[in-house]
Amino acid sequence: MSASFTKSTARNIFYGGAVFFFLLFLALTFDTTQALPKRDNRVNLTEQVARGKNIWETRNCIGCHTLLGEGAYFAPELGNVYQRRGPEFIKAWIKGQPTGAPGRRQMPQFHLTDGELDDLVAFLKYSSEINTNNWPPNIEG
Amino acid sequence: MNQSVTLSASANPREVPGDLAMWFFILAELLVFGVFFLAYGYARAHDPATFVAGQRQLALGVPTVNTLLLIAGSASVSAAVRAFVLDRQRTARRLLWLTVALGMGFVVLKCGEFAGKFAAGITLSSDTFWMFYLSLTFFHFLHVILGMVIIGAVAVYARDGRYRPGQLAGVETAAAYWHMVDLVWVVLFALVYVAR
Amino acid sequence: MSTSTTAVLDTPRGVEEHAATRLKYRSQAVAKPYFIAAIGLFFGQIVFGLIMGLQYVIGDFLFPEIPFNVARMVHTNLLIVWLLFGFMGAGYYLIPEESERELHSPKLAIITFWVFLVAGALTIVGYLSVPYATLAKLTHNEILPTMGREFLEQPTITKVGIVLVALSFLYNLSMTVLSGRKTSVSLVMMLGLWGLAIFFLFSFYNPTNLVLDKYFWWYVVHLWVEGVWELIMGAMLAFVLIKVTGVDREVVEKWLYVIIAMTLISGIIGTGHHYYWIGTPGYWQWWGSIFSAIEPIPFFMMTLFSFNMVNRRRREHPNKAAVLWALGTGVMAFLGAGVWGFLHTLAPVNYLTHGTQLTAAHGHMAFYGAYAMVVITMISYTMPKLRGREANSRGAQKLEMVSFWLMTLAMVAITLFLTAAGYVQVSLQRMGTTPMPFMVAQDHAATYYWLREASGVVFFIGLALYIISFFVKGKTDEAAH
Structure with a gap:
């Protein structure tokens, strides 16, 4: 009953997922650096x-x-x-x-x-x- | 929309269409969105006033069009799979590109919506509702882009005629991902925009 | 050791090995000093752990000769360095075998070893022999101040040295991979090792703004241990499982990809669970909680993966100890990183537990279960081969397995006692209308600290037996198969 399960798809998902979530993390990091001046007591x-x-x-x-x-x-x-x-x-x-x-x-x-x-x-x-x-x-x- | 999944070319009806690895990914994504939606519900129950006030500022027209665009994309990608089953290669490829185009329509409209919110000074730190609104819609927005990349890649690969009846795992894998993106949007639309 | 290097490994049924127990590629032998150094530094780490454990209850023990902060710095830095030695040894062993060619430059690997060992030793001697402020002055920390942050206490010059060592190591391995067969195991390993080096560069960024400092400090620490290190761990575990079970490489490798995909999907944004209370925006409480809630899944998959592969084995590998370590890694990584991480990862819980002994409990079991054990798994599998045999004698393996159980159960005990101490601390110091001051609450947890120290002694005995197991002679009983 097992469907196709190929290494190449697993690999693509790994690379795609890693890049996707890392970019998302960078986007959140960018937002954080924008929001920090109000919070981090830099004055x-x-x-x-x-x-x-x-x-x-x-x-x-x-x-x-x-x-x-x-x-x-x-x-x-x-x-x-x-x-x-x-x-x-x-x-x-x-x-x-x-x-x-x-x-x-x-x-x-x-x-x-x-x-x-x-x-x-x-x-x-x-x-x-x-x-x-x-x-x-x-x-x- | 999910019926298209069962229209796969798989000989064995108990098989999932496409690649199992993608189904792990889809399950993980659904899990993340599911937990996100639960968190939304939890936060909303604790502070309904903020959520209602935020939701009042959301227009429904554009997101409704966006919902239709994504569902149309799902229909066209299922039609593409069926066309591949019948070995109508050119039609199938055109339907894949149609899906990408419909996704592009979603992206353009969504960017307009985001631009309006940013112009109004709304950020992730505005309040809990806007945090969820931006987090969920932006996170999903990225998924639409990833879905377009996947469908587009399959459309490009399809040029050499590699997807033939009985060899449709690749295209079914991509279609399954698109359906997931669509499904999540429908829930998101209902939860964030409609349910007040 | 035999001089021939053309032995046939991976014979399907575990027979004929008595004649075929040598390295596939001679240059793999450079891994040996790395592994020996790793075990030596591991020993040092545990000695300092015992000192600290005692200082928790006998506060002035070894004061002022070895203040707690110095012992802790030595304890954690030795951990990092011995794991790095282990990863490097694993890389030097695994990459030639996967790439099916000799290492690009064995000589460079040996030079790198000595540079790293001497630099590491000098740093530790520096920690122990002069006050930290003097060390900062001697190493001109003022030129580029990077010292004095948790786990990144090394003088800036040592950090530069680490980067150079890493570059030399990565150059050597990358050249080997590029000119040879590219397998998924070797690609994942290289990705993890390059990631390790790249994210370490954030250790040179130390702004005065404390929030930014802390924010990007986690780019090193979290993206190491819950990101790229897990790729290294996955690759090492997959390599050993392929070797000891004889399961088809395709099967092992596709599961490896699925697991590490899940790891990064959950783990990258999971960094957010460190951004709840350090001045970063409140939305991290949601993002961090949601993503770290699914962080246990890849660890659980890794447990299933190792047991599944061993159950589907197509050969009986004579190295039973290595199989035990591999299975133990799967279980303990899940318990330590998955379960104990989840215990205090959700923001409302973490609000109470942040920076308490619960963090220490999780840290101990996660580091041991995921990283110490995977390095020992690799050592256990490769060391007999590096010493010219397929597996150690029955007696040596028996002792090694006793040491496995002593260390592992002792670590479970340490974790449980630290969890109990953490519970005491949280309930007395963080909750209620009349919270106790820190030291008063600590005194209430003293019993648990004593029990933790006793468990530490058991761990130390286990480690001693582990080291002794390398010197147990006796006939290898692989001929009996």
Whole structure:
């Protein structure tokens, strides 16, 4: 009862389907880039934020924390830490590491200057103002 | 429209016409559209006001013509398959090109409709109704273009007379895809444009 | 090892192999160091996994020598690199055999191997020996900052090295394919490998705009693991199934096309399930949910495919272990990528589970089930041949199969315990009127983390047995057939 089932048709469908859906994905990507200016808080992308992002990256913060839910799940979400803790707490916390509490998870001491701490906080503030469709569900991240 | 499928040249009535690989593809596409339609229904049930307000702005004339164009395309592609069964090659090829032309009519009218919406500042991010409207119609629009490419390719291949009675898998495969595109449009038309 | 390279393989009924157990093409031998390196790095990955697992419950373990972020970077980067070594070894073995000619340049393949190994080792040493910020400074990250993003932590210079290694590898294989027989298996494999290299180029794009950064980061990560890598996986699995079952190539290849077509139909737009909460427009919640709802289908088809092909086998291949790995890949890829992916892929669920231990649970089983296992399948099938025999001795295979079950069941356990930890985390930290802070919720999941670590130890024992199985001697019992 099996009808014809040829490799060449299967192959054509694979190539056709792949191209079709990739083009569709590019079209949606294009629409996304058009829609982002209203959502991604780019008006607040200052030089200071750029420096802060560089500090974020070169200290590999993503190796323990999540940012907008992406990263490692060892330490708290930082996309909304600016609202949760406020700038002064964040800076004091980073300066005070590691806590050295026995058996507790430890964060390294990064020896950041006051200027660098301000940059990092500016980056976290910018991140916290991105329109994330109301994620995370609550302040605890 | 689906009756044309059973008019295939297959000797065994239990066989599907065309290539099984295409039927996997068709099933996958129907699944995607099916889930999309369910999502539409779910979203509509949660926010009927937005959907009704959006639907009020949709004119029915052009999409009705478009529905007729696609159904006519289905009729002409089935007629093409029948013509191949009778080995009337030239008629069959002309009917395939007629299908492509009817598809082109759909594409032109649809582009006009899209242009109007874009001019009115409607985007995927406008509201949930317009998100579904644009997503579904644009996704389907791409399928019409793919259907035209497939039918056109078969029409070009047919020039060397390769589709003869008993060797119609290729043309049946293409016809099956077109019928799927048509079927999805009928549901989409009913759901998005008509049902208010 | 015999010096003759003209052996007859694929004898229909699995007889006469004792005299015919050598490589079809001598240059396939370059795959061997790649596979050995892959297993070595796999071992390293698991060691660091155990360290991290312990740090989840004994927070200051090995602090400050190996902070968690360093261990994680080593763990994930070793995974990626050993899988790449595995894919490359598979390519060097599979492409000559499919193309029916010697590799374009075996010498280049060996040079590429050493360049990749040394670059990889230096990077790992860099991670472990100096603070990450120092590594960034030493490698002049400021010229083109690409470091410090998940999975793409490598210094920019290492990324350039990866591109060069990939180009050399692709040049070598493409020249071989172009001058030889073109099969569907080799074309799909090449498409996957070229896609891998091309999408990696997005790792050099790191805008200050965090949303754009994240959006295109997924062009590397998602389009790798739920796109082009699946083509590589499908091609490798199809190759091994053709060899061990003797099923007609036409049959295997057309199913391969149908499966990977389904993969890309669902998987490309399925990228949208990462675009729910990172600043991207809300419609991705619909598009992502709809398409990822059908993402399990190709994985399920792959399970059916592997069992179907083995059931329809026309020969009894003496390498039972390879058959077991192939079947295991089909099942575990479906469970890990299909089922555990689906669990939290719909936007309303993901709203609560995004960035929790559930993601970790899915990630572990999917990577093991789809990619680690398919590479081991390939190694299991090819390594005996690379060592001059059709299959390993009965004793060695038995040990290998024990290691299969230990590792696989341990991974199932790890996944279940991480799922439980994720459930605790979601219910305490994400739901309810008085959500707990992160660390308080973590403390509530400690039991599950301990159980996960214990499962990790079992996995480690399984891996150790797997490695030992390479050194078990004994007579190959293929003469018994």
